Amino acid sequence: MTKQFSGVINVDIRDSEPDWEPYRQPVAPKGAPNVLYIVLDDVGFSAAQPWGGLIDTPNINRLARSGLTYTNWHTTALCSPTRSSLLTGRNHTTNGMACIAEATSGFPNGNGHIPFECATVAEVLGEMGWNTYMLGKWHLCSSDEMNLASSKRNWPIGRGFERYYGFLGGETNQWYPDLVYDNHPVPQPSTPAEGYHLTTDLTDKAIEFVKDAKVIAPEKPFFMYFCPGATHAPHHAPAEWIEKYAGKFDMGYERYRELVLERQKELGVLPADAELTPINPYVEETSVDGTKWPELDVVRPWDSLSADEQRLFCRMAEVYAGFLSHTDHEIGRLLDFLESSGELDNTLVVFVSDNGASGEGGPNGSVNENKFFNSIPDDMAENLRYLDQIGSPATYNHYPSGWAWAFNTPFKLWKRYNFEGGVADPLIISWPRGIKARGELRNQYCHATDIVSTVYDCLGVDLPEQVKGFQQVPLEGVSLRSTFEDADAPTPKQTAFFSMLGSRAIWHRGWKAVSVHPTLSGWRNFEHDRWELYHTDEDPTEMHDLAAEHPTKLREMINIWFHEAGKYHGLPLDDRTAVEVLADPTRPQMSPPRPRYVYYPDAAEVPESAAVNIRNRSYQIAVSVDVDSPDANGVLFSHGARFGGHSLYVKDRRLKYAYNFVGSNLQVVESDTDLPTGEVVLAAVFEREGEAMPATGTLTLYVNDRKVGEGRITTQPGNFSLVGEGLNVGSDPAEPVTDDYPGVSPYEFVGGTIHQAVVDVSGEPYVDLEKEAVAIARRE
Numbered sequence: 001m002t003k004q005f006s007g008v009i010n011v012d013i014r015d016s017e018p019d020w021e022p023y024r025q026p027v028a029p030k031g032a033p034n035v036l037y038i039v040l041d042d043v044g045f046s047a048a049q050p051w052g053g054l055i056d057t058p059n060i061n062r063l064a065r066s067g068l069t070y071t072n073w074h075t076t077a078l079c080s081p082t083r084s085s086l087l088t089g090r091n092h093t094t095n096g097m098a099c100i101a102e103a104t105s106g107f108p109n110g111n112g113h114i115p116f117e118c119a120t121v122a123e124v125l126g127e128m129g130w131n132t133y134m135l136g137k138w139h140l141c142s143s144d145e146m147n148l149a150s151s152k153r154n155w156p157i158g159r160g161f162e163r164y165y166g167f168l169g170g171e172t173n174q175w176y177p178d179l180v181y182d183n184h185p186v187p188q189p190s191t192p193a194e195g196y197h198l199t200t201d202l203t204d205k206a207i208e209f210v211k212d213a214k215v216i217a218p219e220k221p222f223f224m225y226f227c228p229g230a231t232h233a234p235h236h237a238p239a240e241w242i243e244k245y246a247g248k249f250d251m252g253y254e255r256y257r258e259l260v261l262e263r264q265k266e267l268g269v270l271p272a273d274a275e276l277t278p279i280n281p282y283v284e285e286t287s288v289d290g291t292k293w294p295e296l297d298v299v300r301p302w303d304s305l306s307a308d309e310q311r312l313f314c315r316m317a318e319v320y321a322g323f324l325s326h327t328d329h330e331i332g333r334l335l336d337f338l339e340s341s342g343e344l345d346n347t348l349v350v351f352v353s354d355n356g357a358s359g360e361g362g363p364n365g366s367v368n369e370n371k372f373f374n375s376i377p378d379d380m381a382e383n384l385r386y387l388d389q390i391g392s393p394a395t396y397n398h399y400p401s402g403w404a405w406a407f408n409t410p411f412k413l414w415k416r417y418n419f420e421g422g423v424a425d426p427l428i429i430s431w432p433r434g435i436k437a438r439g440e441l442r443n444q445y446c447h448a449t450d451i452v453s454t455v456y457d458c459l460g461v462d463l464p465e466q467v468k469g470f471q472q473v474p475l476e477g478v479s480l481r482s483t484f485e486d487a488d489a490p491t492p493k494q495t496a497f498f499s500m501l502g503s504r505a506i507w508h509r510g511w512k513a514v515s516v517h518p519t520l521s522g523w524r525n526f527e528h529d530r531w532e533l534y535h536t537d538e539d540p541t542e543m544h545d546l547a548a549e550h551p552t553k554l555r556e557m558i559n560i561w562f563h564e565a566g567k568y569h570g571l572p573l574d575d576r577t578a579v580e581v582l583a584d585p586t587r588p589q590m591s592p593p594r595p596r597y598v599y600y601p602d603a604a605e606v607p608e609s610a611a612v613n614i615r616n617r618s619y620q621i622a623v624s625v626d627v628d629s630p631d632a633n634g635v636l637f638s639h640g641a642r643f644g645g646h647s648l649y650v651k652d653r654r655l656k657y658a659y660n661f662v663g664s665n666l667q668v669v670e671s672d673t674d675l676p677t678g679e680v681v682l683a684a685v686f687e688r689e690g691e692a693m694p695a696t697g698t699l700t701l702y703v704n705d706r707k708v709g710e711g712r713i714t715t716q717p718g719n720f721s722l723v724g725e726g727l728n729v730g731s732d733p734a735e736p737v738t739d740d741y742p743g744v745s746p747y748e749f750v751g752g753t754i755h756q757a758v759v760d761v762s763g764e765p766y767v768d769l770e771k772e773a774v775a776i777a778r779r780e
Contacts, residue, residue, distance in 0.1 A: 002022065003021050003022040004022065005019050005022050006019045006021070007019035025129070026126075026127055026128050026129040027129045028125075028128055028129030028130055028220065028221050029129075029460065030219075031346070032129075032130070032221045032459060033221060033346045033347060033348050033431065033433065033434065033458070033459065034130075034221045034222050034223070034224070034338075034343055034346065034347040034348065035121070035125070035130075035221075035222075035223045035224070035347070035348045035350070035455055035459070036223075036224045036226065036334075036338075036347050036348070036349045036350070037086065037223075037224065037225045037226060037227075037350050037352075037451075038226050038331060038349065038350070038351045038352070039083065039086065039136075039137075039225070039226070039227045039352055039353075039354055040227075040228065040230060040231060040324075040327065040351075040352070040353045040354070040426075041079060041137060041227075041228070041229060041230060041231060041232035041353070041354055042079075042231055042232045042233075042353070042354070042355065042356075042357055042358040042415060043231050043324065043353035043357065043407070043425070043426060044353065044356050044357030044404065044407035044408045044414070044421075044425070045356065045357075045407070045408050045409065045411060045420075045421075045424050045425055045426065046260045046264065046406075046407055046408060046409040046410075047231075047320075047321075047324055047357065047407040048060050048324065048328075048426060049061050050064040050069045050267075050269075050426070050428065051069070051071070051264065051267075051269050051426055052260045052261070052263035052264035052266075052267055052269055052270075052409070053260060053263075053407070054248070054256065054259065054260060054263075054321075055245075055321045055324050055325060056244070056321075056325050056328070057324065057325065057328040058328065058332070059328045059329065059331045059332035059335060060328055060331065060351065060428070062332070062335065063335075063349060063351050063428045063430045064428050064430075064439065065438065065439045066430045066432055066438060066439070067349065067428055067429050067430025067431065067432075067435060067437075067438070067439075068428065068429050068430070068435065068437060068440055068441070068442050068483070068484065069269075069426075069427075069428050069440070069441050069442070070426075070427040070428070070429070070441075070442045070443075070444075070446060070480075071269045071270070071441055071442070071443050072424070072442075072443050072444060072445045072446065072540075073352070073424070073425060073426070073427035073446045073447070073448075074423045074424055074425065074445070074446065074447045074448065074496060074498075074507075075352075075353070075354055075355045075356075075422075075423050075425050075447075075448050076092045076355070076423065076448060076498065076500060077355050077356070077415060077416055077417060077418055077422040077423050077498065077500040077503070078099065078100055078354075078355055078415065078416060078500055078501075079100065079137075079139055079170060079232075079354045079355060080092075080097050080099070080100040080101045080112075080139045080140060080170070081095075081097040081098065081099065081100075081500070082354040082355055082448050083137075083139060083140060083227075083354055084096075084097040084114055084118075084140060085447075085448040085449045085451075085477075086352070086354075086448050086451050086452070087114075087120040087121055087122070087140075087159075087225070087452070088114060088118040088119065088120055088121075088452060089121075089449055089450075089451070089452025089453055089456075089463075089475040089476065089477045090118045090449060090473060090475065090476045090477075090568075091449055091476050091497055091568040093108075093109035093110070093497075093499060093565075093568045093569045093570045094115075094118060094473060094476060094568050094569055095114045095115070095118050096108060096109065096110060096111040096112060096113050096114060096115060097110070097112065097114065097140070098110035098499065098500075098570075098574065099500070099501060099574065100139065100170060101139055101140055101141055101142050101143070101170075102142070102143045102169075102170065103581050104142050104143075104587060105572075105574055105584070106584075106586050106587065107569075107572060108569045109568075109569040109570060109571065109572070110574065111142075112141075112142035113142060113154060114140060114154070114159070115470075115473070116467070116468065116470040117470045117471060117472055117473045118472070118473050119160070119463075119467035119468070119470070119472060120159050120160050121160075121223060121225075121452055121455060122134070122156075122159060122160030122161045122223060122225065123159060123160030123467055123468065124160070124456075124461070124463065124464065124467060125160075125223045125459075125461070126160050126161075126162065126223075127464075127467065127468075128461060129220065129221070130220075130221050130222055130223045131162060131209075131213050131220060131221070131222040131223070132160055132161045132162050132163075132222070132223050132224075132225075133161065133162065133163050133164075133206065133209045133210070133222060133223070133224045133225070134156040134161040134163070134164045134165075134166065134224075134225045134227070135164075135165055135166055135202045135205055135206045135209075135224070135225070135226045135227065135228075136165075136166040136167070136202050136226060136227035136228050136229065137166060137167060137169075137170070137171075137172075137227045137228070137229055137232075138155070138156055138164075138166060138167070138168045138169075138227075139168070139169060139170045140154065140159070141154040141155060141168055142154070142588075143609045144587075144588045144589055144590045145590075146168050146169065146607060146609065146610075147590055147606070147607055147609070147610040148184070148185075148604050149590055149591070149610070150590055152183050155168065155180075155183060157182055157183050161225070163182065163209050164180065164181070164182050164183075165179070165180070165181050165182075165202065165205040165209075166179070166180065166202065166227065167179060167180060167229070167723075168180055169722075169723030170232070170722075170723060171229065171232045171233060171234070171722060171723055172198070172229055172723060172724065173234060173236070173393075173396070173641075173724055173725075173734075173735065174197060174198045174199065174229055174230075174234065174236035174237075174323075175192045175196065175197065175198075175236055175392075175393040175735070176188065176192075176393070176641065176724075176725065176734035176735035177198045177201075177229070177734075178605075178607075178723065178724065178725065178726075184604065185604050185605055187733055187734070187746070188201065188734065189201065191745060192393050197236070197237075197238060197326070198228070198229055198236075199228045199229070199230055199326060199327050199330045200330055202226070202228055202330075203330040203331075203333050203334050206224060206226055206334055207333070207334065207337045209222075209224070210222060210224070210337070210338075210341070210343070214341065214343075226334065228327055228330070230323055230324065230326075230327035231320060231323050231324050231327065232358070233358065233360065233361070233369060233396075233397065233398035234369065234395070234396040234397055234398065235316070235319045235320045235323045235390075235391055235397050235398065235399065236323065236391055236392070236393075236397075237319060237322040237323040237325075237326045237391050238322075238326060239391070239392065241322035241323070241325055241326040241329075242318055242319050242321075242322035242390075242391050243322075244321075244322060244325065245317075245318040245321040245322055245325075246318060247314075248318065248321065249314045249317035249318055249321070250310075250314050252302035252310065252313075252314075252402075253299075253302060253313075253317070253402040253403050253405060253406035254279070254301070254302045254402075254406075255302075256406040256409070257276060257405070257406050257409040257410065258276065260406070260409040260410075261274070261276050261409055261410050264409070264410070267441075268441055269441065270410065270540060270541075271540070274410060274540055274541055275410070275539075275541055275543045276409070276410045276541070277410055277411060277412045277421075277541050277542065277543060279299045279301070279402075279405060280298055280299055281412060282516060282518075283298055285516055285518075285530075287521075287523040287525060287528075288523075288525045288528040289525070291521070291522075291523055293518055294518050294520075294521055295362075295363070296359070296360075296362045296363075296401075297359060297401070297413070297518060297519075298363055298401065299363065299400075299401050299402045299405050300363045300364070300400070300402060302402065308380060308384055309364075309380065311384075311387070312365070312380070312383055312384060312387060313365060313399070313400055313402065313403070315387055315390055316361075316365050316390060316397060316398075316399035316400065316403065317399055317403050317406075319390050319391035319397065319399075320399055320403065320407075322391065323391070344432065345432040345433045346431075346432075346433045346434075347431070348429070348430075348431040348434065348455065348458055348459075349428070349429070349430040349431065350427070350428075350429055350451055350454075350455070351426065351427070351428040351429075351430070352425060352426060352427050352428075352448075352451075353425045353426050354425070355415045355416075355422060355423070355425060356404070356408045356411070356413075356414045356415045356417075356421045356422040356423065356424070356425060357403070357404040357405075357406075357407035357408050357414050357415065357421075358398070358404055358414060358415045359401040359404040359405075359413070359414035359415060359416070360398060360415070361398035361399050361400050361401060361403075361404070362400065362401055363400055363401055363402075364378060364400055365378075365397070365398055365399045365400035365403075366378050366383075366396075366397060366398050367382075367383045367386045367390055367395045367396070367397045368395060368396045368397070368643055368662060368663050368664070369396050369397070369398050369722070370396060370643045370644050370662050370663065370718075370719075370720075370721060370722075371662050371663075371664070374644070374662055374694075374716050374717050374718040374719075376662055376664075376694075382664065393642075393735065394642075396643045396663075401414065404421075405421070408420075408421035408422075408424075410541045411424055411541060411542070412541075412542060416500060416501055416503065416519040416520075417500070417503050417519060418498040418499075418500055418503045418504060418505035418514055418515075419503075419505075419514055419542060420540070420541065420542055422500070422503075423498060423505075427446070429454070429480070429484075431458065434458060434484075435484045435485070436484075436485055437484060437485055437487075440487060441487070442480075442483050442487060443487075444480070444483050444489065444490075444491040444492065444493075445491045445493055445496070445507065445510075445536075446480055446491075446492075446493055447477065447493060447496045448477075449475075449476050449477030449496075450477035450478050450479070450480055450492075450493065451477065451480075452475060452477060453475050453477045453478055453479040453480075454477075454479045454480045454481055456475075456479075457479040457481045458481060463475055476568065477493075478492045478493050479492065480492060494508065494509060495507065495508045495509075495560065495564060496508075497561070497564040497565070497568055497570065498514075499565065499570050499573065500519065501519035501520055501574065501575055502517045502518070502519055502520075502521060502523065502526070502573055502574065502575025503515060503517055503518075503519050503575075504517070504526075504529070504561060504573070505561075506557050506558075506560050506561040506564065507536065508557060508560050510535060510536060510537035511533065511534070511535055511536065511553065511557060512533070512534045512536045512542070512557075513531050513532070513533050513534075513547075513554055513557035513558060513561065514531065514532050514534070514542070515529040515530070515531050515532075516529065516530045516531070516532060517529050517575065518575075519575065520575065520576070520577055520581075521575055521577065522575060522576060522577040522580065523575055524575060526573050526575075530547075531547060531554055531557075531558060532545040532547055533545060533546045533547040533550060533553060533554045533557065534546065590610055591610075593613065595760065595761060595762035596758060596759070596760050596761075596762065597611075597612040597758070597759045597761075598756055598757070598758050599637075599727065599729045599756065599757045599758075599759070600729055600755075600756050600757075601729045601730035601731075601749075601754045601756075602730065603729070605725070605726040605727065605728050605733070606726045606727040606728075607723075607726045608639075608640070608719060608720060608721060608723075608724070608725075608726050608727070609723075610726075611639065611726055611727040612727070612759045612761060613761070614639075614646075614686075614715075614759070614761060615715070615716065615717065615718065615719075616688070616693070616694075616695045616715070616717055617688060617695070617761055617763055618685075618686055618687050618688045618697070618761075618763040619685075619686050619759060619760065619761050619763075620683060620684070620685045620686075620758075620759070620760040621637055621648055621683060621684045621685075621757065621758075621759050622681050622682070622683040622757070622758045622759075622760070623636040623637055623648065623681070623682045623683070623729070623754060623756075623757045623758075624679075624680075624681050624754070624755040624756055624757075624758075625679075625680055625681075625682060625749075625752050625753065625754050625755065626678070626679055626752050626753045626755070627675060627676065627677045627678060627679075627680055627751065627752040628677065628751055628752045628753070629677065629751035629752065630653060630674070630675075630677055630751075631653070631751055632650055632653075632675065632677075632749070632750065632751025632752045633649075633650045633651055633652070633653075633742040633743065633749070633750065633751060634649060634650060634730075634731070634741070634742060634743055634747055634748050634749035634750050634751075635647060635648075635649045635728070635730065635731050635732045635741060635746075635747045635748065635749055636648045636649055636650065636682060636729070636730065636749055636754060636757065637727075637728075637729055637757045638727070638728050638731070638732035638736075638737055639720065639726065639727040639728070639737075640660070640720030640721060640724070640725060640737055641660075641720070641721065641724060641725040641734065641735040641736065641737060642660060642663050642735050642736065642737065643660075643662060643663040643720075643721060643724075644660060644661070644662050644663060644716055644719070644720035644721060645659075645660050645720045645721075645725070645737040646658065646659040646660065646737060647732055647736075647737040647738060647741075648682065648684050649732075649741060649747070649749075650675055650682075650742075650749070651740065651741065651742045652742070653674040653675050654670050654671045654673075654674065654675065655670070655671040655675055655682055655701050655703065655708060655709065656668060656669070656670045656671070656740070657669045657670075657684040657699060657701060657709075658737055658738040658740060659699070659713045659714075659715065660737050660738060661694075661713075661714055661715070661716060662716055665714070666738055666740075667699075667711070667713040667714070668711075668738070668740065669684075669699050669700075669701055669709050669710065669711035669713070670701075670709055671701050671703070671708035671709040672708055672709055673703075673708050675703065676703065680703055680704055681702075681703075681704055682701075682702070682703060683701070683702040683703075684699060684700070684701055684702075685699070685700045685701075685702065686698070686699045686700075686713070686715070687700075688715075688763075693717050694714050694715060694716060694717045695714070695715045695717065696712065696713070696714045696715070697712070697713070697715075698710060698711070698712055698713075699711055699712070699713045729754060729756070729757045730748060730749045730754045731746040731747055731748045731749070732745075732746060732747045733745065733746035734746070
């Protein structure tokens with residue numbers, strides 16, 4: 001609450017008494033610790049070494065040695081929901097994050113907007129004297145607000161962070177990221193050829209942010225939310241990190257699970273009698289009306305793969321491992337800086353993964369996820385040609401679901417599901433000055449909602465009744481501080497509530513009930529769900545279903561689920577298919593679709609979600625230019641990148657149009673005459689023919705009204721990218737649509753002046769909702 005002025009005001013300042021208290025900056029208590037969240041993405045329970053994984057993570061190990069490793073910590077099964085809980089201390093449905101931020105439903109539990117009544121840690125600590133920094137993945141902003149015309153109320157700067165550098169969506173290309181600095185997009189500082197990688201860039205900026213403030217006020221603490229894109233797809237890593245793992249996964253994912261289970265028992269992460277769950281336990285499960293279990297959520301047995309498939313799948317695991325190890329190295333750089341500057345001992349470090357390993361690669365994985373999103377099957381021969389380039393800028397890759405199962409050893413399934421494979425995840429808490437115990441395990445059951453309560457407890461902070469004028473919803477987690485010094489302290493949590501995309505679970509005092517209901521399945525009929533019951537204190541891997549043996553206990557647990565759902569806004573349940581989610585006509589848009597779009601040079605890139613939609617329809621691109629020189633060249637208009645996109649440009653005095661079909665087929669149409677000087681309109685006109693998919697037709701080039709070139713092209717049925725590069729006029733920054741451009745990145749148009757580009761889509765579109773829906777669903 002604002003302090004009232006208590007001085008004396010007279011006509012003359014000399015006769016008045018000042019009172020500076022209402023105007024002073026907030027000051028944290030003397031000696032208050034820094035807080036550092038390190039939030040990784042899709043890592044899973046058993047990839048990193050402290051939980052028995054076979055991927056080298058010396059700096060994560062370093063945190064484990066200096067702090068406490070929790071073996072029974074849980075998330076919400078998806079990234080946006082978990083991140084909302086990590087920042088607010090409330091359940092994901094209380095936060096309006098029942099699903100990812102792009103899949104909003106218009107209900108209190110899933111509207112994609114964290115209520116201001118659920119203040120973030122940054123909002124609270126910033127008002128108490130901490131500097132607040134955010135680096136990396138945000139993913140807490142609905143799609144209609146992720147553009148420069150939108151409100152910035154739900155961008156990081158709007159939710160309490162003083163400084164931000166990262167990307168707003170659920171994923172990004174690690175070589176060519178969609179960077180936002182504070183409230184505006186910025187180009188990356190260097191190229192992959194010059195050594196650029198996003199994780200390194202984020203680490204550099206994190207160190208810079210701390211330096212900038214500490215040289216002025218060394219005693220002022222900070223809260224930093226450090227969220228690399230790793231290890232979410234695409235799995236991109238420097239080649240030298242990938243090569244460290246050559247041949248290390250040749251045993252296959254089934255043997256990996258056996259080896260890791262042995263290590264977990266040796267480390268004490270799991271009890272000696274813990275059992276390894278079988279693969280595909282639900283493949284024969286059907287809905288009440290006979291709908292089969294989704295093919296995407298199945299693992300191919302290792303011995304069913306051909307030698308080439310095994311080779312490809314092993315390489316995909318090597319790339320993932322290199323990605324995680326490289327990220328660990330960058331975490332080490334950040335820790336080294338904090339140690340050398342004297343800050344680490346009094347920094348409360350919370351290290352987590354936001355959900356289980358990802359099964360979104362499906363049974364076969366991919367070297368270019370964009371093919372799957374466009375319903376174009378991966379071709380094994382083509383994939384094998386990329387074997388030595390997986391993880392490089394030439395691929396947009398994801399491993400198959402078998403590795404997701406392996407990196408969640410010993411649990412069932414993966415991200416999206418409320419079985420332990422989706423929600424049991426890594427947690428380390430390290431605070432050298434505040435925790436005496438070192439290098440110990442903690443087995444108490446805990447949840448993402450508990451982190452904020454723990455942080456406030458350690459800082460001696462109480463959640464204010466109001467933050468920025470908003471009456472606060474009470475915290476819904478509990479503090480874990482009682483476990484810091486006492487390994488045998490009672491579990492402070494009594495109940496944990498889970499709901500995600502139709503999958504439900506409830507944990508209560510050592511028991512867990514979970515519904516057998518596939519996510520994004522459209523099965524509906526929730527009243528017919530089969531529930532399984534586990535005594536997790538004795539059966540942590542959910543091997544022995546006790547539902548038939550204890551029907552009364554199961555009914556009690558289901559009743560508790562409904563009670564908690566009522567308390568935390570858990571309804572309605574939503575297992576709609578991706579098609580239904582996308583086709584929701586009630587979802588807000590920044591601006592409704594229109595037949596004609598006008599774009600300008602020297603403006604920020606337009607995200608694909610807010611740009612003109614040319615998919616599966618005829619379109620016209622017309623660029624008005626004053627050509628000053630016969631040697632004019634460069635990009636006039638571009639949209640997308642290597643893995644899908646199109647571009648109109650000038651090279652060697654010829655007008656050219658390139659359409660890159662999902663990165664597999666670069667189609668180029670070129671003019672047959674040189675470009676004239678003077679005022680001209682340069683155009684590319686596509687006329688779709690028939691209703692076949694993918695859409696094909698004739699692309700014609702024009703200079704003013706004169707046809708100068710023609711060719712047939714095939715266009716993508718779905719998005720150019722998930723959350724990747726957008727639309728530009730006068731350049732093609734970051735990853736180019738084609739390598740045919742003249743000049744060097746960003747391939748700006750020179751030798752003339754571009755006035756504007758007009759894109760006309762007034763013809764009737766043929767919208768394939770399923771292809772678009774797949775793209776939205778994969779942003780998880």
